[in-house]
Amino acid sequence: MTLTPLQLAAAFTERFGAEPSGIWSAPGRVNLIGEHTDYNDGFVLPFAINHSTMVAARPRADRSVRVCSTLTPDDVVLSDLDALTPGSVKGWAAYPLGVLWAMERAGYSTPGLDLLVDSSVPVGAGLSSSAAIECAVAVAANDLSESNLSLTELVAIGQLAENEMVGAPTGIMDQSASLLGEAGHAVFLDCRSRESRLVPLDLEGAGLELLVMDTRVSHSHATGGYAARRRSCELGAELMGVAALRDLSVGDLAEAAGVLDEETFRRVRHIVTENARVQDAVDVLSGKGPAALGKLMATSHASMRDDFEISCAELDTAVDTAVSAGAIGARMTGGGFGGAAIALVRSADSAAVTDAVARAFAEAGFTAPVIFPVLPASGAGRVA
Template identity: 60%
Template sequence: MTTSTPLGTAVRADFERTFSHQPIGIWSAPGRVNLIGEHTDYNDGFVFPFAINRRTVIALGERDDRLVRVSSSFSDGVVEISLDDLSPENLHGWSAYPLGVAWALGQFGANLARVTGFEIYIDSDVPVGAGLSSSAAIESAVAVALNDVWGLDLDRRTLAKVGQLAENRAVGAPTGIMDQSASLLGQADAGVFLDCRSLESEVIPLGFDEAGLELLIIDTKVSHSHATGGYASRRASCEAGAAALGTESLRDVSVADLDRAAELLDDETFRRVRHVVTENQRVLDTVRTLREQGPTAIGALLYASHESMRDDFEISVAELDLAVETALSVGAIGARMTGGGFGGAAIALTPHALIPAVETAVIAAFAAAGFGIPDLFVVRAADGAMRNE
């Protein structure tokens, strides 16, 4: 349990103003940035995200009836529903994230007939739509809170499955388990190397501080949504490719198999498959390189990931490409788009002394191209979801 934060103080006050009584506790969970491993998670592959020092904070109060009430700093009013009516078809809009977690906990053993209702107020400084998983931060904060309050004693890996189920069924976004795993398992100055098939994870020191490196987020402000067609169509292509290759998932396809894949698949499906197969290898290579050579040696792998997403998976946009190329031209060690694609943010691993120059150059490049003003900020690897007070 950590001391109160300014965001925690604000969410407590907002809870009291909204619900006219004090919460029983404050919980929080971080967003995440994916250092490398994009669109590999739902293909049973490898990912390497880390939790960031931007968090969603929730205040929770108990009720003595069956009613659930949720409100937030980013919406008007209070959404109400009975625990008896919790089901994916009854959940809509932003409230599907927290309410979907309550429903999903019931699918993982919580007896919703025996618990009482609750009230939650949500606040966050995780940017929405930037590819930093503001959604998983909400899901993970609610999951750890209800796990505590309802006395469920579920472990962190199970809570990650709860969050994924909520996002898949209640929200309708066909995402993998990476985001929730990073938010729940993260540690300071470390990444979470996750095998999305076995759900085995290992915390890998990043060493950014010692190397004098910062991870700069370049939020293009181009909005995206996982529940829309682009993400779903890429997932469908991956499933079609795996089926044509006679395998359960692309996790079982190696780089050496790509020549055979090129003969069997149409061009578009092949390029989708090639991205996932080579990206899995890049995750393994990045973890190995961090261990053997340190963070200054991973830049080429980051940029190769971006090229693959741009050319093979075709999920980049002009703003992301410009952010990446500009950051590299000014001295970033490596850069890539991050997140589901079609907008959102790029990351640039940059020597501390060059951060101001990269920021200035990116803003100027966006202005010259007629793009909107991007939001730029540095993130650090942070601890995962927790009870704060």
């Protein structure tokens, strides 16, 4: 059960023998469209969700850090912040400790801290539970150290932590959504310029819901599939003579087909067409509204399934069944190889779609999915 801020403060006091200085929170995210485009300098359209990670924090008089979670009785005791090096911390603690390391690396000194983490963001579901931890700790450390870093600077801190300390070659999308999100909006992010703007995503006003369909197939960005896709993209850009795949348009694909091997071409085609779909989705949301997103969601999923090959049987079952049961559109979301799919549904159809997906998983012999609605929520900040 997820704790309230008051309950987390009480748990902190019991664990550490003193009250926390405050409670900070950061949301997970759903990526509405734009998968694997972020590290190709492209476009993404995520939104912060109403499931978040909270951290209770208190500065220490020394340079040591103790970090623990409500989900485990074990404390991670680090005797000295200066002893942190990439790869020196294993498991989930690499995310919060990586943020402190990244702040120090960027020239901002943080005090020693006691940290207690609690989260309602499902782990391994493609909803960026890792970035939620990073961003909650980042805003807490920023406040307690009086470093006065901007939200966009904290995005870079979170990415540095994940790339160097955790070893996951991710872009800036997850941290940007968690830090910059606003209720009722998605975040349109240019991953090259790092410029962002809010795009209306009033699902409630349109009578819609976005269902997250967690397949319970766990994934890890630090494992080989994600890194292999990134290498293919870098190879494709090199062979096409561009700095990043962002620099190619749909009109360049005919030339690419003659230059690249078949697999690399398909990887490149996904990125190029996905960038176009993100920009089309922004236009749709700014004009017709979210109910017109169905076709873009369908072509995005097909591209990830066939060209980028990051789907799996459970994700395809969730997507196909949701659409057959009346969803406006559905697609996998996140890095792939498991995790979650999303379905855009009319509120009146939500229960029927949920039941149909659950039945399809049972009939296929899959682990029962966890299905729940999410809404666009506000980004990270202090809550108590």
